[in-house]
Amino acid sequence: MSHGNDHIMLDVNGVDLGYGKLKVVHGVSLQVAKGELVGLVGGNGSGKSTILRAVSGMIQPWSGSITFNGELIGGLAPYQMAEKGLAHVPMGRQLFPNMTVEENLIVGSYLPRLRAGRKARLEHVYTLFPDLQKYSGSAAGALSGGQQQMVAIGRAIMLDPKMMIMDEPSLGLSPLYVKEVMKGIRRVAETGLPVLLVEQNIKQVLQFSHRAYVLENGKLVLEGASSELQGHPLIRKAYLGL
Ligand SMILES: Nc1ncnc2c1ncn2[C@@H]1O[C@H](COP(=O)(O)OP(=O)(O)OP(=O)(O)O)[C@@H](O)[C@H]1O
Numbered sequence: 377m378s379h380g381n382d383h384i385m386l387d388v389n390g391v392d393l394g395y396g397k398l399k400v401v402h403g404v405s406l407q408v409a410k411g412e413l414v415g416l417v418g419g420n421g422s423g424k425s426t427i428l429r430a431v432s433g434m435i436q437p438w439s440g441s442i443t444f445n446g447e448l449i450g451g452l453a454p455y456q457m458a459e460k461g462l463a464h465v466p467m468g469r470q471l472f473p474n475m476t477v478e479e480n481l482i483v484g485s486y487l488p489r490l491r492a493g494r495k496a497r498l499e500h501v502y503t504l505f506p507d508l509q510k511y512s513g514s515a516a517g518a519l520s521g522g523q524q525q526m527v528a529i530g531r532a533i534m535l536d537p538k539m540m541i542m543d544e545p546s547l548g549l550s551p552l553y554v555k556e557v558m559k560g561i562r563r564v565a566e567t568g569l570p571v572l573l574v575e576q577n578i579k580q581v582l583q584f585s586h587r588a589y590v591l592e593n594g595k596l597v598l599e600g601a602s603s604e605l606q607g608h609p610l611i612r613k614a615y616l617g618l
């Protein structure tokens with residue numbers, strides 16, 4: 377009988393990462409299981425985006441390993457990771473502002489194998505984000521920041537991914553929209569799609585995620601159930617100002 381890790385979608389195991397000669401991530405291990413919303417939080421320059429870049433194949437680990445859906449992914453390029461089912465929603469929204477919301481969503485399903493299911497997936501995105509249906513014919517650039525972020529997430533869902541990684545979706549949004557976007561991400565995770573959510577906004581992440589990892593200067597300093605971390609003395613003092 378197999379008691380393997382077949383419920384683990386992403387397994388980052390002791391990775392060192394850096395640029396040129398500069399090491400910026402030191403021996404980080406983290407996991408995302410199927411159906412989980414996991415937060416990776418930390419301040420400016422702590423290495424969050426660097427970890428996402430390694431997961432999506434933009435940079436290669438100096439040491440350690442990364443396994444995605446049971447397969448070692450060392451050496452794969454970003455397009456290969458996308459084909460394996462990893463959707464990376466990058467920092468900034470990178471929409472086509474003059475195209476409509478629906479056209480922006482459809483861009484996400486350009487791969488031939490996705491054409492057949494396109495209509496159903498579009499309906500799925502509209503169910504998750506009803507606002508997008510309301511504004512489906514409007515220019516994406518005319519939407520609020522929060523709505524544009526939902527378009528970016530919706531476009532990633534159009535790829536029919538196995539997992540989603542997101543880099544600071546709340547960046548630059550007003551508190552009201554931060555909450556809306558976080559709720560939207562939670563709904564996405566509740567459909568069974570695992571999400572690794574990178575954020576500086578630790579308070580919001582701990583409220584909406586199942587588990588979280590806290591990164592400081594390229595090292596993990598805390599990890600656990602988000603509900604427990606919310607009450608952790610270090611978090612309360614250093615991050616929540618309590
Ligand atoms: N392309 C690069 N070349 C050289 N150094 C880089 C590069 N990208 C990031 N760094 C450095 O690596 C460290 C970690 O950066 P990273 O972007 O991963 O942090 P972050 O946690 O995502 O920060 P932020 O919250 O500001 O986005 C920083 O010291 C940064 O200056």
Ligand SMILES: [Mg+2]
Nearest residue numbers: 424425426543
């Ligand atoms: Mg970053």
